[in-house]
Amino acid sequence: GSEWTYAGHHGQENWPVTYPDCGGTAQSPINIQTSNISYDESLPPIEPEGYNTPGNQPFTLTNNGHSVELSLPSSMTLRGLPNTFKAAQLHLHWGSPAKQAGSEHRLDGEEFPAELHIVHYNSDKYADISEAKNKPDGLAVLGVFFEIGATDNPAYANILHHLDNIRYKDQTVSVPSFNVRHLLPENLEEYFRYQGSLTTPPCYQSVLWTVFYHPVEISRSQLEKLQTTLYSTTATEVPPEVLGNNVREAQLLNSRTVYSSFHI
Ligand SMILES: NS(=O)(=O)c1c(F)c(F)c(S(=O)(=O)CCO)c(N[C@H]2CCCc3ccccc32)c1F
Ligand SMILES: [Zn+2]
Numbered sequence: 001g002s003e004w005t006y007a008g009h010h011g012q013e014n015w016p017v018t019y020p021d022c023g024g025t026a027q028s029p030i031n032i033q034t035s036n037i038s039y040d041e042s043l044p045p046i047e048p049e050g051y052n053t054p055g056n057q058p059f060t061l062t063n064n065g066h067s068v069e070l071s072l073p074s075s076m077t078l079r080g081l082p083n084t085f086k087a088a089q090l091h092l093h094w095g096s097p098a099k100q101a102g103s104e105h106r107l108d109g110e111e112f113p114a115e116l117h118i119v120h121y122n123s124d125k126y127a128d129i130s131e132a133k134n135k136p137d138g139l140a141v142l143g144v145f146f147e148i149g150a151t152d153n154p155a156y157a158n159i160l161h162h163l164d165n166i167r168y169k170d171q172t173v174s175v176p177s178f179n180v181r182h183l184l185p186e187n188l189e190e191y192f193r194y195q196g197s198l199t200t201p202p203c204y205q206s207v208l209w210t211v212f213y214h215p216v217e218i219s220r221s222q223l224e225k226l227q228t229t230l231y232s233t234t235a236t237e238v239p240p241e242v243l244g245n246n247v248r249e250a251q252l253l254n255s256r257t258v259y260s261s262f263h264i
């Protein structure tokens with residue numbers, strides 16, 4: 001469809017004009033207020049299956065102009081949710097050297113430097129993500145906050161090492177498969193859960209969100225590489241525009257409840 005952006009004339013304030021769901025009442029991301037949370041003891045640990053042996057097929061890393069996305073094999077499955085969900089892709093959101101805050105979800109108003117999203121579709125009910133993406137029970141996205149740590153994170157190096165090959169929109173590179181479980185925090189038991197949407201157009205309200213409480217760490221130089229390497233423009237467009245601040249404003253919770261799997 002027509003291209004959308006995060007700022008400017010086609011920026012997020014105008015998304016609902018072209019994509020009506022973006023003006024809905026169950027939108028994402030949100031600010032997770034820990035003073036306004038319901039503890040749900042029935043929320044089980046999240047159990048990724050096939051994340052650590054994704055087979056020997058390489059992954060495809062793409063600069064899609066909005067983010068850097070990694071295609072994932074449907075052999076990667078998620079258990080511990082109301083249905084079985086199969087992985088489709090993962091991507092990142094980040095800020096810029098001028099605005100370090102780059103997470104989409106906020107925790108008590110705190111924005112983290114970046115956020116990982118792993119997008120899955122309900123494979124009990126739908127054949128693929130294209131069929132699932134606009135169904136109320138169609139998608140499940142895992143969200144992981146980033147913090148700055150003292151050393152490089154070797155798991156994220158599997159992605160960040162290749163950014164120089166996909167500097168421009170629509171460029172792709174083949175990435176040797178690696179253990180995707182290592183992109184997640186150790187603790188998959190403590191998370192927040194709410195019903196929301198895609199955070200980009202078409203903003204379908206089809207996402208069961210799971211945002212882990214514990215962040216992962218990458219180094220300051222790894223974050224800077226993410227903030228400064230990619231362009232949202234194609235190799236032929238001038239001037240090139242740096243891809244960053246691909247972050248949607250926090251949306252109103254309205255009548256929704258945010259649940260936690262742990263006492264906070
Ligand atoms: N934050 S978010 O809501 O998780 C989120 C993004 F932020 C994001 F940029 C993307 S995108 O990279 O595909 C560019 C715009 O759709 C997606 N794509 C999902 C949903 C749309 C359909 C589809 C089809 C195949 C694979 C993934 C997806 C997305 F879900
Ligand atoms: Zn996302």
